[in-house]
Amino acid sequence: MKVSTGIRGLDKVLDGGIPQGSAIVLEGAPGTGKTTLAMQFLYKGIVDHGEPGIFFSFEEFPDQIYEDMKSYGWDLKDLERKNKLRVIGISPDIFLDQMASKDGLFEQLVREIDCRRIVIDSISLLEYLPDKTGENGRSLLYTLRNIVRKFGLTSLFIQELSSLDRRKIPFEHFIADGVIRLSLKEHMNIFRKRTLEVTKMRGTKINEGEHIYQITEKGIYLLLASQIVTDKYISDQKIKTGIPELDNLLGGGMAKGAVYMLDTNSKANYRHIVGAIYAERVKAGNRVLSLLSSTQTVTELKALIDLYGIDLDQLAREKRLYFIEHYNRPFPAGWEGSVFHVHGMENEDYDRFLREKCTGLMKECKENHEDWFAYYDLSTIFNERGAEYVLRSFAKETAFARSLGMTVLVLCNFKEVGEQAASFLERTSNGVFKTWVDGSYQYLQVTKSPDGQISKPYLLESIDQKPYIRLV
Numbered sequence: 001m002k003v004s005t006g007i008r009g010l011d012k013v014l015d016g017g018i019p020q021g022s023a024i025v026l027e028g029a030p031g032t033g034k035t036t037l038a039m040q041f042l043y044k045g046i047v048d049h050g051e052p053g054i055f056f057s058f059e060e061f062p063d064q065i066y067e068d069m070k071s072y073g074w075d076l077k078d079l080e081r082k083n084k085l086r087v088i089g090i091s092p093d094i095f096l097d098q099m100a101s102k103d104g105l106f107e108q109l110v111r112e113i114d115c116r117r118i119v120i121d122s123i124s125l126l127e128y129l130p131d132k133t134g135e136n137g138r139s140l141l142y143t144l145r146n147i148v149r150k151f152g153l154t155s156l157f158i159q160e161l162s163s164l165d166r167r168k169i170p171f172e173h174f175i176a177d178g179v180i181r182l183s184l185k186e187h188m189n190i191f192r193k194r195t196l197e198v199t200k201m202r203g204t205k206i207n208e209g210e211h212i213y214q215i216t217e218k219g220i221y222l223l224l225a226s227q228i229v230t231d232k233y234i235s236d237q238k239i240k241t242g243i244p245e246l247d248n249l250l251g252g253g254m255a256k257g258a259v260y261m262l263d264t265n266s267k268a269n270y271r272h273i274v275g276a277i278y279a280e281r282v283k284a285g286n287r288v289l290s291l292l293s294s295t296q297t298v299t300e301l302k303a304l305i306d307l308y309g310i311d312l313d314q315l316a317r318e319k320r321l322y323f324i325e326h327y328n329r330p331f332p333a334g335w336e337g338s339v340f341h342v343h344g345m346e347n348e349d350y351d352r353f354l355r356e357k358c359t360g361l362m363k364e365c366k367e368n369h370e371d372w373f374a375y376y377d378l379s380t381i382f383n384e385r386g387a388e389y390v391l392r393s394f395a396k397e398t399a400f401a402r403s404l405g406m407t408v409l410v411l412c413n414f415k416e417v418g419e420q421a422a423s424f425l426e427r428t429s430n431g432v433f434k435t436w437v438d439g440s441y442q443y444l445q446v447t448k449s450p451d452g453q454i455s456k457p458y459l460l461e462s463i464d465q466k467p468y469i470r471l472v
Contacts, residue, residue: 047079141172181198209225242276288321398428
């Protein structure tokens with residue numbers, strides 16, 4: 001069972017919240033907002049979930065904490081009057097004595113309000129207790145953790161850090177069930193940004209990375225690192241890619257009517273990514289328009305899609321597949337009406353072909369409520385028609401595709417086309433997948449998507465059954 005932290009973004013990072021009964025270290029340098037986050041955890045637990053809590057402070061007096069939290073609209077005294085909260089100022093040595101005593105102050109307070117959550121601010125002071133060695137301090141922390149577990153309390157132990165660049169892992173990290181780290185870093189030379197990272201959490205998966213947070217008038221507000229601005233004009237309807245793990249990263253699949261770019265290079269094997277998506281669209285009944293590269297013929301594409309149990313010969317005869325061919329190459333018998341030969345066409349003639357032939361065909365099918373999927377290798381257009389043509393025409397073509405609700409997958413090598421062109425293509429596309437090889441491994445990452453989600457890099461594993469690849 002999960003316990004909400006009271007911070008929506010942090011609950012998403014923790015896949016729903018902190019596992020109930022866990023003891024968590026909340027660490028950070030002074031000024032990072034540790035006390036605010038911890039009190040928000042208690043306050044929201046009481047107000048939103050009916051879970052009473054206790055805040056033990058070794059340094060600040062309760063009146064100061066009451067006053068500080070008023071700025072967020074949190075009336076702590078009212079919650080105390082209602083027997084839902086206790087804010088206790090106490091010395092660490094007395095606190096530890098009372099925790100260890102049967103029917104001591106700690107146990108009395110827990111039972112008095114039926115406590116479910118607890119914050120201790122801060123465990124850093126335990127090492128400064130008189131006549132305590134480092135080893136004894138470690139034993140004290142073990143005792144502290146075991147007692148809160150005994151009562152089934154979900155706990156935050158605040159830990160002060162003067163530096164976040166510690167070379168050794170603190171022993172507190174081994175004892176705790178989880179570690180949440182707050183940092184304050186330079187940003188763009190003149191600004192500072194606050195980041196939160198969950199470095200450990202037993203019992204739940206976590207959204208890795210440093211996530212930016214702000215201290216607002218309502219408390220801590222966190223924005224996930226994997227989220228950017230959403231394309232609201234793109235349909236919420238999702239279409240499958242044929243790769244289950246990729247569908248999960250995309251929140252159910254590719255957005256219908258969106259333009260996706262697959263950024264790859266000569267070392268990366270992208271064919272099964274393309275093959276799985278292509279086959280899935282054909283199985284879904286889409287008509288497909290493809291523009292092939294100099295390195296992939298119609299025959300080679302047919303052999304690839306055959307692996308997915310799709311008979312392209314039949315679909316070509318039914319006029320459900322169309323190919324734009326820039327090179328004078330042979331094609332299978334019976335495909336005459338499905339292959340448009342454009343080699344030798346000047347750019348003006350090619351534009352006219354797209355307007356008259358392709359646009360007319362797509363509009364006619366759209367009137368019959370038939371969906372289109374387009375796949376093409378943009379490197380071919382760069383090579384055959386030039387960068388200037390791509391920069392002039394790509395935005396116009398993608399806008400037309402979106403107007404028809406057509407989903408588009410474009411293959412490109414960003415590094416090969418240059419930084420300026422790559423930046424333009426990325427801005428114009430709604431989503432970007434990137435696949436690359438590092439040493440003996442191939443990776444895939446979603447670096448842009450219509451709903452604002454990006455992913456961490458995933459390994460691409462070759463498997464024997466369809467779709468022949470798996471994201472790990």
